[in-house]
Amino acid sequence: DTGVSQDPRHKITKRGQNVTFRCDPISEHNRLYWYRQTLGQGPEFLTYFQNEAQLEKSRLLSDRFSAERPKGSFSTLEIQRTEQGDSAMYLCASSLFGNKTSTFTEAFFGQGTRLTVV
């Protein structure tokens, strides 16, 4: 397994356009997370899935953002009608989560997708 992969690595789009990012997690991981990181800040939680179920969505996430994980494997994050404030690095991470410490792993991150809205 090559780890968490994200596509594309870079995306430049015009304001008002829609964009979609893809994340492929580590295959045996049941959890998948999306974070957003702006310059000089720590990653900010957006949403996460356990298998195909979306368990939590940040209150900071506007209705223009939607994420899916249809078969519990890869995930997509779509931003509609992009705004300049959406410019950021979008990070995906995956982990194995269970009820015991022995079945818990830390989150493994992908390289991120850098979005620039012009």
Add this chain to the structure above:
Amino acid sequence: AQSVTQLDSQVPVFEEAPVELRCNYSSSVSVYLFWYVQYPNQGLQLLLKYLSGSTLVKGINGFEAEFNKSQTSFHLRKPSVHISDTAEYFCAVTLWGKLTFGTGTRLTIIP
């Protein structure tokens, strides 16, 4: 809810000198703690983690951290830094898997 405070936004250190990056967390229950490193235009890489057991945890690249429950701290240390340690370091806390990050500390190594 959990929160993390990284007191120092930037830390300059001479090469081969020791360094400590500070992290304090807030939580009403037991949590898991992590340190991640981020190199420019890269994702985050795990340095070390505290889940349970020994309060002194060792990680990659010669880093270690000590969990102090009474002081709610998880400071990161390295006895001798190298130019290649120049990066952004993030402390994070989790209760049920979702990570809450600090704002990061930029470590700059001075030759």
